[in-house]
Amino acid sequence: MMLEIKNLHVYYGAIHALKGINFHVDEGEIVALIGANGAGKSTTLSTISGLLQPSQGNVTFRGEDITITPAEQTVQKGIVQVPEGRKIFATLTVMENLEMGAYTQRNKKQFQKDLENVFTIFPRLKERQNQLGGTFSGGEQQMLAMARALMSHPSMLLLDEPSMGLSPILVEQIFEIVQDINKQGTSILLVEQNAQMALSIADRAYVLETGEINLQGSAQEVLHNPMVIEAYLGGH
Amino acid sequence: MKRFLETINVRELLQPLAQMILFSLGSGAVLSVIVILLALLLDQTAAGQFLLERNKVTILTYTLVNLPQVVLDGLTIGFVYAAIALGYTMVYGVLEFINFAHSEIFAVGAFVGVEFLILLKSFEIIPATSLFMSYLWLIAAILAAMFVAGLLAVSVERIAYRPLRGAPRLVPLISAIGVSFFLQDAIRLIESLTTGQFHRIIPSFGNFDERLVFSKIALGASTIELGIQVKSIIVIVAAMLMLIGLNYLVNATKVGRAIRAVAQDRSTASLMGIDVNRIISLTFLIGGTLGGAAGVLYALKFTRIDPFVGFFPGLKAFTAAVLGGIGNLTGALLGGIVLGMLETFAGAYMSAFTMGAAGAEYKDIFAFSILILVLIFRPHGLMGENVTQKA
Ligand SMILES: Nc1ncnc2c1ncn2[C@@H]1O[C@H](COP(=O)(O)OP(=O)(O)O)[C@@H](O)[C@H]1O
Numbered sequence: 001m002m003l004e005i006k007n008l009h010v011y012y013g014a015i016h017a018l019k020g021i022n023f024h025v026d027e028g029e030i031v032a033l034i035g036a037n038g039a040g041k042s043t044t045l046s047t048i049s050g051l052l053q054p055s056q057g058n059v060t061f062r063g064e065d066i067t068i069t070p071a072e073q074t075v076q077k078g079i080v081q082v083p084e085g086r087k088i089f090a091t092l093t094v095m096e097n098l099e100m101g102a103y104t105q106r107n108k109k110q111f112q113k114d115l116e117n118v119f120t121i122f123p124r125l126k127e128r129q130n131q132l133g134g135t136f137s138g139g140e141q142q143m144l145a146m147a148r149a150l151m152s153h154p155s156m157l158l159l160d161e162p163s164m165g166l167s168p169i170l171v172e173q174i175f176e177i178v179q180d181i182n183k184q185g186t187s188i189l190l191v192e193q194n195a196q197m198a199l200s201i202a203d204r205a206y207v208l209e210t211g212e213i214n215l216q217g218s219a220q221e222v223l224h225n226p227m228v229i230e231a232y233l234g235g236h
Numbered sequence: 237m238k239r240f241l242e243t244i245n246v247r248e249l250l251q252p253l254a255q256m257i258l259f260s261l262g263s264g265a266v267l268s269v270i271v272i273l274l275a276l277l278l279d280q281t282a283a284g285q286f287l288l289e290r291n292k293v294t295i296l297t298y299t300l301v302n303l304p305q306v307v308l309d310g311l312t313i314g315f316v317y318a319a320i321a322l323g324y325t326m327v328y329g330v331l332e333f334i335n336f337a338h339s340e341i342f343a344v345g346a347f348v349g350v351e352f353l354i355l356l357k358s359f360e361i362i363p364a365t366s367l368f369m370s371y372l373w374l375i376a377a378i379l380a381a382m383f384v385a386g387l388l389a390v391s392v393e394r395i396a397y398r399p400l401r402g403a404p405r406l407v408p409l410i411s412a413i414g415v416s417f418f419l420q421d422a423i424r425l426i427e428s429l430t431t432g433q434f435h436r437i438i439p440s441f442g443n444f445d446e447r448l449v450f451s452k453i454a455l456g457a458s459t460i461e462l463g464i465q466v467k468s469i470i471v472i473v474a475a476m477l478m479l480i481g482l483n484y485l486v487n488a489t490k491v492g493r494a495i496r497a498v499a500q501d502r503s504t505a506s507l508m509g510i511d512v513n514r515i516i517s518l519t520f521l522i523g524g525t526l527g528g529a530a531g532v533l534y535a536l537k538f539t540r541i542d543p544f545v546g547f548f549p550g551l552k553a554f555t556a557a558v559l560g561g562i563g564n565l566t567g568a569l570l571g572g573i574v575l576g577m578l579e580t581f582a583g584a585y586m587s588a589f590t591m592g593a594a595g596a597e598y599k600d601i602f603a604f605s606i607l608i609l610v611l612i613f614r615p616h617g618l619m620g621e622n623v624t625q626k627a
C-alpha cells in the first residue's frame with residue numbers, strides 16, 4: 001500500500017467532518033473518491049497533505065506515518081495536492097507559478113527536466129509562460145494548477161474536483177491528461193462530484209457520504225451499483 | 237564574475253530606479269506648477285503687496301528662488317517615508333495586518349544607530365577619523381540599527397502577533413498598539429537610566445553637515461544659497477539603494493516569489509513546500525531592517541531623537557503606504573515621495589502665501605488630509621489595482 005488512511009476523524013470546531021474513514025491507494029493506481037457537496041472530500045485531501053490535523057487516526061505514506069507532517073513538508077515526501085478551485089497564484093506569471101511548484105527542488109537539472117515534461121503535457125503553457133496566471137480561463141487554470149503540482153516531481157497527486165466548472169470537452173481533455181500522468185508512474189487520488197467521469201478512468205473507487213465511506217470497490221462495481229446510479233449518476 | 241552578472245536581472249534593478257526618478261520628477265513638477273500658479277495669483281492680492289513691502293520681492297520671485305531647495309528637501313524626507321512605508325506595506329501584503337509597532341521599530345533603529353555613534357565618540361574614534369572612515373562608521377551604525385531593528389521586528393511578531401493569528405482582526409491590531417507603547421517606554425527607561433535624559437543628539441562628524449553650494453541667488457536685499465547638505469545626499473542615496481535592493485529581492489529572487497505567493501494565498505503556498513511562518517518572519521525582518529535604517533537616516537537628517545520620534549514619521553509613512561495602495565511596494569515608494577514633497581512644499585510656502593497667518597507648523601494638515609481623502613475616495617490607493625489579490 002502506498003497511501004493508507006486509517007480511522008481518520010477530523011473536526012472543524014464542533015462539526016465532525018470525517019467520522020473515521022479508512023481507505024488506501026496502491027502504487028500506480030487511480031483511486032476515485034466520490035461524493036456530494038459537503039461530504040468531506042476536500043477535508044480528506046487537506047488532512048493527507050497536512051493543511052488540517054485529524055483528532056484521531058493515521059495517514060501512512062510508503063510505510064511512514066505522515067499524520068502530523070505539516071503541509072510544507074508533505075511535498076518533499078512526494079505527495080502534492082491540487083486544491084479545489086485551482087488556487088493558482090493570480091499575480092504571478094505562468095513561469096513563476098511553475099517555479100513555485102518546484103520550490104523544494106534544488107537540483108537545477110531536475111527542474112529543467114520537469115519543466116520540459118510539463119511543457120510536453122501542457123504545450124499551451126509554454127507559449128504563455130510570461131502571462132499572469134490570473135488572466136487564464138478556468139480550464140487553463142486547472143492545467144496550470146496540475147502543471148505546477150507536477151513540478152515538484154510527485155509520486156502521488158491529490159486532485160480536488162479538476163472538472164469543476166469546466167465544459168464537457170475540457171473535462172474530457174483534463175481527464176485524458178490525468179490518465180497520461182498516471183501512465184508516467186504517478187499514483188492518483190481523484191476527488192470528484194462528477195462520478196461518471198471519475199469512475200470511467202479510475203481503477204477503484206470509494207463513495208463518501210457525510211464524513212463516512214459507505215461503499216467501495218472496483219470502479220466498475222461502483223459504477224454499476226444501484227445506489228450510486230440513483231444518487232450520483234442521475235438515475236436510469 | 238561573468239556568470240554572476242548574467243544571473244542578475246538588470247531590468248529589475250533599473251525599473252525601480254526609473255520609477256523613483258519618475259515619481260520624484262513628476263511630483264516635484266506638479267507641485268512646482270501649482271505653487272507658481274498660486275504665486276502668480278497671489279501677487280495680485282494683498283498677500284503679494286505684503287511680501288513686496290516687507291522683503292522687497294514678489295511672491296513669484298520668492299517661490300522660484302526657493303523651489304530647487306524645496307524639491308531637494310522634499311525628496312530627502314520623501315525617501316525616508318518610503319523606506320518606512322515599505323515596512324507597513326510588506327507586512328500588510330502578507331498578513332493583511334497593520335503593524336502599528338513599526339514606528340517604534342524605526343525609533344529603536346534610530347536609537348541604536350545614534351547610541352553606536354555616541355559610543356564611538358566616547359572612545360574618541362569619531363570625529364577624529366578620516367573622511368573615508370567617517371563614512372564607514374556611519375555605514376556601521378546603519379547596519380547595527382538594521383540588525384537590531386530587524387531582530388526586534390521578528391521577535392515582536394513571534395511574541396505578540398503569531399499567537400493571535402486566526403483571532404478577529406482587531407485583536408492583533410490592539411496587540412500592536414500595546415507593543416508600540418511598550419517599546420516607547422522601554423526606550424525611555426533604558427535611555428534615562430544611563431544619562432537621566434531620554435533624548436539623544438547624533439554626534440557631529442565627517443562632512444555630513446556641510447553644504448554643497450551650486451550657486452547664489454540675490455533675493456531682494458539678501459542672497460540665497462542654492463545647495464544641498466551632504467547628509468541629504470546620503471539619505472537619498474541610502475534610501476534608493478535599499479529600495480532597489482528590496483524590489484530586486486521581491487521581484488527577482490526565489491524567496492521573493494515565495495513572499496508574493498504567501499501574500500496571495502497562504503495555504504496554497506504551504507502546499508508548494510513553502511514554510512509560511514518562515515516567510516512571515518522574513519517579511520518582518522525585511523520591514524524591520526528597512527525601518528531601522530530609516531531611523532538612523534532620520535536621525536542624521538534631523539539630529540535630535542527622543543522615544544516618541546517614531547510617531548509622526550510612522551504615521552506619515554503609513555499615510556504614504558495607504559496613499560500608494562497598501563500592500564503594493566511601488567505604491568509605498570510613490571506615496572512616500574509624494575507625501576514628503578507635498579509636506580515640504582507646504583512647509584516652505586504656506587507662510588508666504590498666507591501673509592504669515594499659517595506657518596510651516598501646519599504642514600501636517602496636508603499629510604493627514606490626504607489620508608482621510610484617500611480613505612474616502614480611493615481606499616485602494618493610487619496603485620490600488622495591483623494590490624495583491626486575496627483568494
Ligand atoms: N473551514 C471550515 N469550517 C467549518 N466547516 C467546514 C470548513 N470546511 C468544510 N467544512 C464543513 O465540513 C464538511 C465537509 O466539507 P468539505 O470537505 O469541503 O466537503 P466536500 O469537499 O466533499 O464538498 C461540510 O459540512 C463543510 O460545511
Ligand SMILES: [Mg+2]
Nearest residue numbers: 041042043084
Ligand atoms: Mg470540496
